[in-house]
Amino acid sequence: MINHHPKFELIQAFVNGDLPASLSAGIAIHADMCAVCQQKIAQFTEQVAENSFEEEFLDRFIVDDNDALESIAAINFDHMIDDIVQSSDIDIAIPKTEKSIEFNGVKYMLPSVLNNMVLSKKANIGKLTRTRIQLNEDEIHTSLLHIKPGGGVPEHTHKGFELTVLLAGSFHDESGEYVKGDFIMLDGSDQHHPVSTNGCLCYTVANDALHFTQGINKLLNPIGSFIY
Amino acid sequence: MQTNLLSIATNAKSISMTDKINHPQLCQWLNSVAHTRDKQAFTHLFQFFAPKILRIARAKFPNEAQANEVVQDTMSNVWRKAHLFNQDKGAATTWVYTVMRNVTFDMLRKIQGNKEDNLSDDIWPVAENMSSEGETFDDHLENENLLSVIEALPQAQQDVVKGFYFREMSQEQLATHLRLPLGTVKSRLRLALGKLKVQLGEKHD
Ligand SMILES: [Zn+2]
Numbered sequence: 073m074i075n076h077h078p079k080f081e082l083i084q085a086f087v088n089g090d091l092p093a094s095l096s097a098g099i100a101i102h103a104d105m106c107a108v109c110q111q112k113i114a115q116f117t118e119q120v121a122e123n124s125f126e127e128e129f130l131d132r133f134i135v136d137d138n139d140a141l142e143s144i145a146a147i148n149f150d151h152m153i154d155d156i157v158q159s160s161d162i163d164i165a166i167p168k169t170e171k172s173i174e175f176n177g178v179k180y181m182l183p184s185v186l187n188n189m190v191l192s193k194k195a196n197i198g199k200l201t202r203t204r205i206q207l208n209e210d211e212i213h214t215s216l217l218h219i220k221p222g223g224g225v226p227e228h229t230h231k232g233f234e235l236t237v238l239l240a241g242s243f244h245d246e247s248g249e250y251v252k253g254d255f256i257m258l259d260g261s262d263q264h265h266p267v268s269t270n271g272c273l274c275y276t277v278a279n280d281a282l283h284f285t286q287g288i289n290k291l292l293n294p295i296g297s298f299i300y
Numbered sequence: 301m302q303t304n305l306l307s308i309a310t311n312a313k314s315i316s317m318t319d320k321i322n323h324p325q326l327c328q329w330l331n332s333v334a335h336t337r338d339k340q341a342f343t344h345l346f347q348f349f350a351p352k353i354l355r356i357a358r359a360k361f362p363n364e365a366q367a368n369e370v371v372q373d374t375m376s377n378v379w380r381k382a383h384l385f386n387q388d389k390g391a392a393t394t395w396v397y398t399v400m401r402n403v404t405f406d407m408l409r410k411i412q413g414n415k416e417d418n419l420s421d422d423i424w425p426v427a428e429n430m431s432s433e434g435e436t437f438d439d440h441l442e443n444e445n446l447l448s449v450i451e452a453l454p455q456a457q458q459d460v461v462k463g464f465y466f467r468e469m470s471q472e473q474l475a476t477h478l479r480l481p482l483g484t485v486k487s488r489l490r491l492a493l494g495k496l497k498v499q500l501g502e503k504h505d
Binding site: 087088089093096097100114117118120121122124125126147149152153155156157159160161162163184185186187188189207208209 | 320321337339342343346347348349350352354356368371372375376377379380381383384390391393394396397398401402404405408409413414415417418419420422423424
């Protein structure tokens with residue numbers, strides 16, 4: 073049974089589109105396996121949408137900000153509408169393709185969220201196999217990590233954060249046992265030494281946070297205190 | 301159109317007590333766009349959503365041209381994807397929000413990370429809007445209808461059913477968690493399951 077879920081602040085930032093792709097994908101993968109979070113996300117999205125499009129916002133906006141109003145009027149909406157409806161194109165929904173990846177002779181279904189992400193070549197260290205997911209997010213590194221039965225990750229801490237979403241199998245550390253679907257977010261104060269008795273496959277996101285660039289900092293601002 | 305916009309805003313101000321969104325109307329317009337490519341309905345949708353999308357985009361993109369691009373791309377997706385909207389799965393506002401958030405996400409990623417991989421629709425599917433395909437969910441629940449049936453149960457029964465099915469707690473764990481005698485948990489679960497059987501039986505007939 074799934075025991076570890078994203079905090080609500082993280083779900084909020086996810087729905088608002090404020091998280092980097094790596095963390096957004098992590099939450100989407102978890103929600104695909106977790107009906108509880110799926111429902112929270114659906115409810116919060118509905119609420120945010122309602123708030124975003126309530127008439128009173130426009131009203132307030134227009135009363136408060138005359139300059140902004142002028143620039144709104146400066147866009148030619150008529151022209152934009154004409155331009156859009158000229159197109160007779162329709163976007164066909166493409167059925168989700170199922171992709172798989174093999175580790176240690178075992179085939180695993182790839183979460184559909186990762187379908188269009190570029191995976192690097194696998195790298196091997198002992199019982200660990202890792203493939204980087206190329207999301208181009210500077211200090212944030214995203215990977216698929218496979219641990220063979222009996223393998224583990226040496227004791228470590230992170231300056232920044234470390235997210236693990238268990239895609240298959242199980243592992244345990246000082247705090248307990250984790251199973252498929254668990255969403256485990258650790259920060260710099262957490263120290264752990266995960267071991268997988270029967271093997272597992274994880275989606276991991278980590279940063280070293282030593283040299284946060286301004287761009288990335290900005291990206292993480294909405295959940296700053298949560299992540300550091 | 302600009303004048304229309306202003307008059308809409310003025311009207312909104314004068315009737316601000318009733319500023320709730322007219323959801324059935326929005327749904328109807330979206331469906332007209334989907335089924336008959338109704339340009340008039342699209343114009344209504346545009347007049348309702350575009351100024352608000354622009355306001356939201358301005359907060360995320362200091363660059364005016366980029367904010368305008370969010371409006372253009374979002375509304376153009378609404379025009380091309382309207383048939384993917386399913387009113388049984390959520391409000392029109394939720395669907396348009398998803399389209400807008402996805403456009404914004406992909407644009408930010410393009411600007412900040414210089415990546416044009418358009419991942420948003422994989423993260424937040426526009427067609428199904430976080431529909432449940434999760435195995436955990438499917439293992440126990442046949443379909444989403446069940447969720448709505450559960451939501452219709454009295455709260456006390458809902459708590460027990462959700463704990464039992466969604467969180468896979470045992471009856472003993474539930475009793476501890478809900479601070480109820482085990483007998484109460486058992487009888488609530490029995491009652492709730494009885495109702496669910498009837499409801500689902502009806503639906504399947
Ligand atoms: Zn969850």
